[in-house]
Amino acid sequence: MQEFITANLPYLLGGISVGGQYALIAVGYTMVYGILRLINFAHGDIFTVAGFFMVYLNATMPVAVSLPLTILLIIALGFSVERVAYKPLRNAPRMSVMISAIGVSYLLQNLMWYVTGGLAKQYPTIPWISSSITIYTATTKMVTLVTPILTIVLVALLVQLINHTKIGMAMRAVSKDFETARLMGIKIDRVISATFIIGSALAGIGSILYFSNYTAVTPTAGAMPGLKAFVAAVFGGIGSIPGAVIGAFIIGISENIIKAVGLTTFSDAFTFALLIVVLIFKPTGLFGEAVNEKV
Amino acid sequence: MIGAAKFKKLFALLMVLTLMLPAFALGETAYAGTIKIGVYEPASGDNGAGGKQETLGVEYANFVAPSVTLSDGEYKVELVHADNQSSTDKAPSAAQTLVSADVSVVLGSYGSSVSIAAADIFDQAGLVAVGLSCTNPQVTLGNPLYYRVCYLDPFQGTVLASFALEEYGAKKAYTLAMLGEDYGVGLVNYFTEAFKAAGGEVDGETFPEGTSDFTAYLTTAFNNGAEVIFAPTSTPYAAQIITQAASNGITIPILAGDTWDNSVIVEAAKTTDVKVSVSTFFDEGDTSPKAVEFVTGFKAWLNANPDKLVNNGGNDGIAGVTPLGYDGYMVALEAIKAADSADRDDIADVMAGITYDGVTGAIVFDENGDAIRDQAFIKATENVAGTWTFVKVQGIIK
């Protein structure tokens, strides 16, 4: 038994840590979808841009300055993406808003290509998080432990905000019924901006954790984690924050188990297969509330 | 307010038009004419980084030799770029761009699959193409007009297997390649063949595209007791593998092919105790006069052009593919001189007989159009200073 643990501990740790990082991104997807019914394709790229901000800022500033500045810049980016690309399309057909999201994702990726030249950049080592420690027999980085804890704390804070603050109530109202909320005098644009700000901030934190674990930052580094996080959000029931977090952990851990078992060629394919199976039995995801048409 | 909507539409159209304003090139006219050479390389997509470094080699060669003298006067040599976005569905139109820009010869591409994808289009146009760093045999196999100045996967795979056996005396190896990338899968195939032939044991995995978490693979390698890891992947994955090997305390030596000969790998391996050794076409430490002249000249040129520096990843480390770009350009000039014309069919006739003593060694083409190469430079990362150190010149142990 002891030998089994030493062999598989790294997989489990890796799974939990990547699960946490997916969770921080997935929450962004779920919140934006809950409010706007929009799959924010650009969210994965905002995650990558956060990585590059950190690389470029840290080259000239100490970590204590570059870290918060990266979060601020990412929030500004998330906010402006919403104002430029989604606000004008407030009452456009849903498909056009989707294309606008894909357009922003294209734009961010190609801008990163153009500015960085495409070569992988080494993510700066953040003093405390990236130092390595050994748990039992597996050596890994501090970030593997920090991620799950930080994720749960942040999500708990967010759930408190959603349930017990004015802006939180406004968000819940808007996600339930967009038009009526607007009629009730809720300033829609402010609520939506707040959603993007929170979503981007969490994605920024997620990217710091993610890139200190996987330190090569390339323009398309955020594409796959973004997609996995979205799958996690849908898997957990899109629109429900706890669902997104739990979905993310399940996907993170199952992905690593697949790699341990040795079927790695299909680890990504397995994630999608898992999603399709769940959707067959629970068409709106694990925790999503079944929305039935009012006839 | 109708006015605003109208204004918004006008403003949008104006913006679109200015961005598409065609730039007109007015070159000077000191020459008898211009000969165009096509540069068919990825500038985006997975191999974009490597493609840009290879293009730098060609651009530096064009800087060193901007013209060629034929019997009827001196011709200016102009480069025409086409970005194949390192994907086979974008390759045809990029290749077509060069064919219809009536270039005389095409250089490229970094990445075997896009080169193979363009082979038929160049062949149909009677246009000679010179592969610079694409090592998959199928680039030249059955494509009469496709030549190549670097060695092939079968050679590189076997050389690395020989190195693993000689240098580390390894009995068990673990291989890692990206699912869907024929370069990596091909190299692993030849490495496994050679390694097993010498009595070694090999197992390995193919990871899906976009993977960043390699801890699972490295742990499997460690659990299987592998004495060497062979991971011929593209640059971004290389950096992930090295840093995660370091953070998980795995010190199994890592071997890879030419795609790892890049400043990103040295930077990733810096301050870690991960042993990385790479087979490549060229080594900065090579003391032959041609090599030294190239290294000093290229670094000076690179530092003089800031956006060239960005394309090289922000430092003046020379990637293995850059000198190949240089030699490829020079071979093209030799062919134009030998054919004494810029006409594609004439160049095609003389191409087979071209020889050139390049920075990466003597280039002579065999009947298949591949340069006859019987040795590869092996270099390893020096993790304290963060540079490459020359290890040895490795041939195939018979």
Add this chain to the structure above:
Amino acid sequence: MKALKWTGGILLIIIAVALLVSSISAQSDLEGLLKRLDAQNVVDLNPKMLADRDRVLESHLDNDRDRTLRNLDRYLERHGDLLLLEGTHALELTAFRSGPIVSSVGVLLMAIGAALLATVISGKAAVRKAALYAVGIVLLYVCVYVVEQIAGTSSMLVTVLKKGAIYALLAVSMNLLNGFTGLFSLGQAGFMLIGAYTYAMFTIPVESRGQVYQYYAGGLIQFQMPVILAIILAGLVAAFFAYLIGLPVLRLKSDYLAIATLGFAEIIRAVFQYDGLGPITNGSNLLRRFTTFNSALFPFIAVGICILLIILLINSTYGRAFKAIRDDEVAAEAMGINLPQHKSMAFVISCFFAGVGGALLAMYQTTVQASAFKASMTYEILLIVVLGGMGSVSGSVIASFLFIAASEWWLRFLDAETVIGTFEVPLLRSGFRMVVFSVIVMLVVLFYQKGIMGDRELSLDMFKRNGKEKRGGRNA
């Protein structure tokens, strides 16, 4: 008036036949023509001239018209002074060069003549309209053929036309699903991959299978299928997979359906790249050496037939059922439309044409590799559908030509560093093209929300109706 039409029709047909006969004869006897040019057969003394002449005849034999013309020009330019190029010979040379154009004009006249006769015989409005459309279609194909002859089959314009046509079919087939039936699917790339691989796997000649399947000892499949059969098989296999995945997935609501189909496409890609299936799919390696087309007419005709079928479907009773499902599923079901059956039908048909489109794309690319069929390819097609206008076939067709031309041809100059005089244009270096392209996409989506055509169709009666439509408000 009738008599005039009769004579006009017959006259046109006679002229057409004459043109056809003359151009075909002019094209056939190249060797004789070259001999007549070189009466004193100077060629025997001059080996270089002989080599050039043989090159002309050799490319003429394997009827590669582009290369024949190129070799002929070189031959004349090099040895013009030794040949008799005046008088009738000059005329014959131009006849040879313009042969195809003359014959295509002949075909056009034939079509107009036949249309005229048809309208005279039956006189019904429907027949007149059909005749008008028929002539319009023949005109389109003749134009494509003439453009190809003039610009050369391997010019950028013709290349973009070929890929544009194929993407038009892919966009229309995706529009059939997203635009007409309201089923939001992102699985297009997966079914294109199935189509492309099925076609490629079955049309590689047996003798080159050893070379293509180099790691798998020539692979399992050891026979070659004719082209048309392979394309249809490509569609059928894609349709079969669509039926299978449709069963569990079509019940899902829009966004869940999107992510489920996206997931399915990723699964297909992983399966086709898997080494275990190497003997069949060649694993991660390229499939090549399968039969391809070189003239642009082939994809245009194939795509034309498919889009015609889709238009016929959309305007049939089943098409109306699909539109009902798009507008209001509950009401459609209340009107007796069996939702699962019709949704599955729409999904299977759309994926059949995606498979056919995938096969045509394989022929255009001359090589096929699974790693190219990523989600970004589906987004590209979705972009075309939305830019063209959801629920507008002509919108998708127009948008796909514009999209391919813009992204792969017109904007290429943005990548090359260009120096105007001594002033180096600042921003232009590799990668800038894609940045500009994404900005253009954003602008078009932001300011033309309903796409170029909205949900209107480009048709002859549209111009008649335009007056009326102005009164009724542009987009109701």
Add this chain to the structure above:
Amino acid sequence: MPDHVLELKNLTMQFGGVVAVNDLSMNIDKGEIVALIGPNGAGKTTAFNCVTGVYAPTNGQVLFGGKVIVSNHPSGKMAKMYLGADKDKFHQVAAPSPDKITRMGIARTFQNIRLFKTQTVFDNVLIATHLHRTSNLFTAVLRLNSSEEKSMREKAMHLLDIVGLADAKDEKATSLPYGKQRRLEIARALATDPTLLLLDEPAAGMNPQETDDLSEFIVELRNRFDLTIFLIEHHMALVMDISDRIYVIDFGKLIASGLPQEVRDDPEVITAYLGVDED
């Protein structure tokens, strides 16, 4: 005595803890116009939806022409929460989807109009003829069914004539005034050749004049197409004028039934509608 055209046996529909329709039993005979009335939220539309298969009822049966078409009994979680009566009276379970019920000959209109908004008036009705097509996919696409297509179009034009919308044939369905949209929905329902027509508040939002025209129109339809009509309506004038019999429900329970004048004076109905006067 021939079977009833439509019969509801102990029909109950429970959403979570709320019982929308509670043990409703009623029947309609051939050629009758029967109205189901009751205050807002009494469960009228829910009953309609159980008959037309939109919901599977929690308990009870629906018979059409004597044959059981919908039947269910509380099961799983609902078994425990079930508040209604006759819990295990029905064992058979049949929950056909709405299109199968329409195919049997029961057509319906909707309380809040559900027209196909991007389609023209003519196409809205034409779509409903799709149900009785004989052509399969290939014959339809290759236009080998031109005779069937012609008869479908004629039928649609004929129905538009009857509802008086022939001139608005090419207008967009949603651009019609409210009353006309109601008539279009009825024409669309008729295009499925029903024997039983369910009208869900056809007179909602109409002025008195339009309501009078509508009541004549419904009777005329019943006679011309030999229909049986099951009507939900609030306009008492209309209900009293054309209904043969009336059922009244309140909070999902049947509180009165019978001829129009009997129901009008029934004290229970008055209190249900007007509430008890505080004396």
